[in-house]
Amino acid sequence: MKLKIDLDKCIRSGECYYNHPEIIRMQDNGDPEIIVAEISTPELKRHAEQAIEVCPAMAISLED
Numbered sequence: 174m175k176l177k178i179d180l181d182k183c184i185r186s187g188e189c190y191y192n193h194p195e196i197i198r199m200q201d202n203g204d205p206e207i208i209v210a211e212i213s214t215p216e217l218k219r220h221a222e223q224a225i226e227v228c229p230a231m232a233i234s235l236e237d
């Protein structure tokens with residue numbers, strides 16, 4: 174499964190990349206960027222689900 178960020182919803186609050194830098198980083202323009210191609214392990218899935226929970230804009234999702 175893949176992690177997605179809807180940049181139309183994202184308000185650039187930064188919770189995702191501050192809390193989960195192993196899966197999301199901040200680009201130079203302030204946009205978050207997914208840095209793992211596949212959520213392939215239980216640990217990555219746990220981080221992904223936590224990033225989804227902390228996003229105040231509900232901009233992050235996991236897709237098959």
Ligand code: SF4
Pocket residue numbers: 178182183184185186187188189190205227228229230231232233
């Ligand atoms: S936590 Fe959500 S709103 Fe904040 S930067 Fe990440 S994707 Fe955007």
